[in-house]
Amino acid sequence: MPTIFVRIEPSSSVPIYRQIIDQIKYQVATGVLKEGDKVPSVRELASKLAVNQNTVLKVYNELCRENVLKIERGDGTYVSSNRQNIPAAERKKAVANVLREAAVQAIQLDVSLEQVKELLEKEYEFIKSAKNKSE
Amino acid sequence: MGKNTIEIEGLKFAYGRDGVLKGVDLQVPEGSIFGFLGRNGAGKTTTIKLLLGLLKPDDGFCRIEGINPQKDAISVRRIVGYMAEDQQMYGWMRIEQIVKWVASFYPTWDSKFTNKLLDMLELPGKNKVKTLSKGQNSRLALLLALGHRPKVVILDDPTLGLDPIARKEFLRYVIGLLQTNGVTVFFSSHLLYEIEPVADYVAILDNGVIIKSERTFDLRESVKKVVLNTSKNDFTKIEGILDASKMEERVALTIENCSAEKINKIKDSYGGFVRVIGLNLDEIFEAYVIGNRGEATGV
Numbered sequence: 001m002p003t004i005f006v007r008i009e010p011s012s013s014v015p016i017y018r019q020i021i022d023q024i025k026y027q028v029a030t031g032v033l034k035e036g037d038k039v040p041s042v043r044e045l046a047s048k049l050a051v052n053q054n055t056v057l058k059v060y061n062e063l064c065r066e067n068v069l070k071i072e073r074g075d076g077t078y079v080s081s082n083r084q085n086i087p088a089a090e091r092k093k094a095v096a097n098v099l100r101e102a103a104v105q106a107i108q109l110d111v112s113l114e115q116v117k118e119l120l121e122k123e124y125e126f127i128k129s130a131k132n133k134s135e
Numbered sequence: 136m137g138k139n140t141i142e143i144e145g146l147k148f149a150y151g152r153d154g155v156l157k158g159v160d161l162q163v164p165e166g167s168i169f170g171f172l173g174r175n176g177a178g179k180t181t182t183i184k185l186l187l188g189l190l191k192p193d194d195g196f197c198r199i200e201g202i203n204p205q206k207d208a209i210s211v212r213r214i215v216g217y218m219a220e221d222q223q224m225y226g227w228m229r230i231e232q233i234v235k236w237v238a239s240f241y242p243t244w245d246s247k248f249t250n251k252l253l254d255m256l257e258l259p260g261k262n263k264v265k266t267l268s269k270g271q272n273s274r275l276a277l278l279l280a281l282g283h284r285p286k287v288v289i290l291d292d293p294t295l296g297l298d299p300i301a302r303k304e305f306l307r308y309v310i311g312l313l314q315t316n317g318v319t320v321f322f323s324s325h326l327l328y329e330i331e332p333v334a335d336y337v338a339i340l341d342n343g344v345i346i347k348s349e350r351t352f353d354l355r356e357s358v359k360k361v362v363l364n365t366s367k368n369d370f371t372k373i374e375g376i377l378d379a380s381k382m383e384e385r386v387a388l389t390i391e392n393c394s395a396e397k398i399n400k401i402k403d404s405y406g407g408f409v410r411v412i413g414l415n416l417d418e419i420f421e422a423y424v425i426g427n428r429g430e431a432t433g434v
Contacts, residue, residue: 010328013413015355043315050306051332052168053314055352104410 004039005032006049016051020059028068028079030127031134035081039069066094140165140287140319141186145195148181155181157343158195163321163336168314170334170351171323172420177340179323180220183291186321187217199287213241216285220292220323222276226265230258230275234282241283249282256308270301277308288313290322294329306333327416331355337416341424351416358419359393360412362386365405370429373401378426388429389414389422 046053063069070080141163188208238244256274338348375391
């Protein structure tokens with residue numbers, strides 16, 4: 001049976017569905033989940049995580065909309081292979097949204113733009129190399 | 136939205152002169168998992184006992200699947216599976232005996248299903264009830280509540296006293312066995328972090344009334360903490376303040392229905408805007424139950 005490792009932090013102020021989305025995306029980005037991998041059904045994952053099925057459904061719908069996952073009718077849900085289908089502008093916008101939060105945090109904690117750039121580069125390389133290794 | 140499985144209107148109840156429920160209104164949609172939250176002693180168990188016809192209300196009414204438990208408690212018990220808080224079962228019985236015994240009360244008992252459950256819930260049929268661990272005890276109580284294939288399941292603080300692993304396991308069964316089959320689950324708890332992952336809806340009972348009833352997801356999204364840098368003292372223009380605290384020039388307001396539009400308005404009127412913080416369900420619960428409604432800022 002396909003598995004996904006997701007850890008839910010109940011006391012976090014990040015909503016549960018968002019926590020699951022972030023972790024699945026991370027695993028796809030780092031190559032832990034590879035293109036064409038089958039993911040558990042909504043029922044299976046909900047039961048495994050002890051999370052409401054509607055929450056998992058919401059996660060899968062959102063990830064399908066973003067082309068991270070793909071539903072094959074009557075067969076199951078898979079890690080999508082063609083993220084390029086999303087227009088470049090939209091992909092950039094999605095990244096910008098996440099970076100905005102990082103920028104707010106950096107300003108609040110007094111971390112300079114230079115330092116932020118450095119950190120971003122490091123993270124980017126780290127994930128890229130993790131993905132290459134797993135391929 | 137479809138119909139409501141449980142309907143409660145203006146429900147009042149007092150033990151002697153102490154009013155416990157002071158007019159409870161609540162609707163539980165069919166097929167939902169509904170988390171019923173409240174502090175210890177808020178009246179959760181009393182509400183559940185009224186729903187089952189075990190107590191008689193002083194005023195108001197409730198219905199399950201359209202049936203009034205005051206008039207027809209037997210019909211209610213046929214369609215409802217109930218697991219009491221800290222459920223006591225005869226310790227001298229063996230598991231298989233108690234299953235048989237409870238089965239005899241229900242014409243719709245599904246022995247095939249309960250045999251499967253004994254296996255799945257890892258309950259050794261030959262063991263005596265008094266020898267069971269707390270986890271096994273609650274699993275047995277769940278089995279006994281589900282054996283007659285109820286449409287509605289009422290669980291009164293079902294994970295009380297369980298360790299975190301047993302608790303998660305129990306919730307896993309609730310999702311796997313009940314949500315999958317479209318059963319309506321009404322489930323009380325004072326543990327919010329436990330309710331949030333599983334509940335479609337939550338209602339907060341406090342001081343004898345429901346102070347909030349909403350989709351879990353919407354509640355999470357709609358209550359925010361807004362931190363302002365301002366010397367102003369009057370926040371009466373902001374609607375829905377649940378809690379306010381002030382430290383010198385900094386004011387933290389916990390606000391319900393906190394839309395982007397509302398935040399913009401606050402920005403315009405108070406300036407010195409600092410940030411908007413998301414809250415977890417525990418913090419939201421606290422704001423509703425013990426929030427000062429903005430009085431601390433000195434209106």
